Amino acid sequence: MNWQPGTVLELIEQTARTRSIVFDVPGWSRHRAGQHVDVRLTAEDGYQAQRSYSIASAPEDRHIELTVERIDDGEVSPFLADELLPGDEIELRGPIGGYFAWEEAPGTPVFLVGGGSGVVPLRAMLRHHRATGSTVPVRLLYSARSLEDVIYRDELTAADAGDVRLTLTRRQPAGWTGYGRRVDRELAAEVCWPEAERPLVYVCGPTGFVEAVAGALVKLGHDAARIRTERFGPTGGETP
Amino acid sequence: MTRITRGFHGRRRPDVDPARVPPGQYVTQDFPVLSAGPTPHGSLDSWSFTIRGQVDQPHTWTWDEFQALPHETVTRDIHCVTKWSKLDTVWTGVSLDTLLDGVETSAEYVTAFSDGGYTTNLPLEDLTGGRAWIAFSYDDEPLHPEHGGPARLLVPHLYFWKSAKWVRGLELQLEDEPGFWEGYGYHNYGDPWREQRYAGD
Numbered sequence: 001m002n003w004q005p006g007t008v009l010e011l012i013e014q015t016a017r018t019r020s021i022v023f024d025v026p027g028w029s030r031h032r033a034g035q036h037v038d039v040r041l042t043a044e045d046g047y048q049a050q051r052s053y054s055i056a057s058a059p060e061d062r063h064i065e066l067t068v069e070r071i072d073d074g075e076v077s078p079f080l081a082d083e084l085l086p087g088d089e090i091e092l093r094g095p096i097g098g099y100f101a102w103e104e105a106p107g108t109p110v111f112l113v114g115g116g117s118g119v120v121p122l123r124a125m126l127r128h129h130r131a132t133g134s135t136v137p138v139r140l141l142y143s144a145r146s147l148e149d150v151i152y153r154d155e156l157t158a159a160d161a162g163d164v165r166l167t168l169t170r171r172q173p174a175g176w177t178g179y180g181r182r183v184d185r186e187l188a189a190e191v192c193w194p195e196a197e198r199p200l201v202y203v204c205g206p207t208g209f210v211e212a213v214a215g216a217l218v219k220l221g222h223d224a225a226r227i228r229t230e231r232f233g234p235t236g237g238e239t240p
Numbered sequence: 241m242t243r244i245t246r247g248f249h250g251r252r253r254p255d256v257d258p259a260r261v262p263p264g265q266y267v268t269q270d271f272p273v274l275s276a277g278p279t280p281h282g283s284l285d286s287w288s289f290t291i292r293g294q295v296d297q298p299h300t301w302t303w304d305e306f307q308a309l310p311h312e313t314v315t316r317d318i319h320c321v322t323k324w325s326k327l328d329t330v331w332t333g334v335s336l337d338t339l340l341d342g343v344e345t346s347a348e349y350v351t352a353f354s355d356g357g358y359t360t361n362l363p364l365e366d367l368t369g370g371r372a373w374i375a376f377s378y379d380d381e382p383l384h385p386e387h388g389g390p391a392r393l394l395v396p397h398l399y400f401w402k403s404a405k406w407v408r409g410l411e412l413q414l415e416d417e418p419g420f421w422e423g424y425g426y427h428n429y430g431d432p433w434r435e436q437r438y439a440g441d
Contacts, residue, residue, distance in 0.1 A: 041248040090243075091245075214279070
């Protein structure tokens with residue numbers, strides 16, 4: 001797998017802390033929804049930094065989109081979120097991974113659970129689901145602190161968004177009819193398909209969030225082997 | 241060909257000796273958690289560690305038998321393929337040299353297997369010579385389940401996915417077989433100093 005130059009086509013502010021970067025990467029190998037990519041930045045003196053980011057776009061989308069959350073004391077995310085301009089070029093390598101990926105195929109329902117920027121690979125799966133006209137039932141439960149923190153807000157709240165359920169854990173707007181609490185066992189039981197339907201589950205978010213949600217689903221009787229997880233950040237990180 | 245990234249200067253850390261950081265890695269103070277599925281929570285009463293496969297007979301230790309083996313405390317740097325490295329991590333465990341002592345085998349390869357179904361493959365040689373442990377303590381505390389407790393393989397000279405969490409045993413093999421991540425395109429050997437992240441690196 002070689003490093004490939006990607007040219008920034010467009011920058012989309014998603015929330016106060018996140019922005020999407022749309023790249024043109026000539027000759028990019030088609031990815032599977034949920035896979036990630038390595039990014040490499042090189043300073044003038046040759047110093048390099050690498051990080052991994054989930055791919056936010058579906059395989060069917062024309063360009064590769066990443067969505068980056070700014071980590072204030074970070075080295076790479078502040079550059080990507082604040083400094084990058086259209087026309088800039090950075091190096092990409094991928095696609096990488098393959099377990100936390102979903103490809104359209106007849107099967108049991110698919111339950112996606114995202115916390116904060118953990119929604120990014122799940123959004124790729126939703127777009128892939130829509131682009132393929134899949135008849136497999138898919139449902140997203142997305143936990144964010146407030147409506148302002150919801151990434152892809154317009155897309156996920158549009159009339160044709162599909163089965164998307166939001167839970168806003170810190171602040172809910174007036175007249176909010178969605179959920180307003182953390183994803184605990186009760187909420188998981190309410191939103192996920194019953195264990196007897198053997199849903200395939202993808203959970204992505206900060207470590208504490210994923211531990212809580214995956215643990216709750218196992219306690220509800222879901223087969224641990226059908227729960228795929230992707231965690232980021234340290235032990236006991238804040239739960240969105 | 242490497243391309244300069246316009247406007248990128250990097251944040252080099254003056255407190256980190258660059259000679260200890262493999263290419264493409266950055267040093268973190270955190271201890272990030274990466275696992276493909278839910279964290280298993282088994283009981284120590286039913287825990288055992290087994291060496292099986294190409295052996296005259298399988299060797300199995302219960303938790304108590306395992307704890308009765310000589311312990312070693314080691315300080316090592318660890319390197320995750322997702323780019324973070326953590327320096328001077330302190331582990332206590334049983335050396336694989338101790339566990340493999342007296343095991344007669346013609347095997348050259350090992351598949352480590354874990355609760356939850358995770359596997360990873362290594363050359364048997366890489367588990368010997370004071371280079372690998374079954375660790376049950378991190379930083380003088382029992383190893384937390386999120387980090388692989390009650391016990392995980394510790395092979396710090398390879399990328400950390402080789403240090404299988406929740407390890408329950410080793411299958412000794414004549415032929416090399418890809419483990420879990422190795423089957424998803426990650427490098428078969430995984431030497432961080434040669435930046436062997438993915439197949440073909």
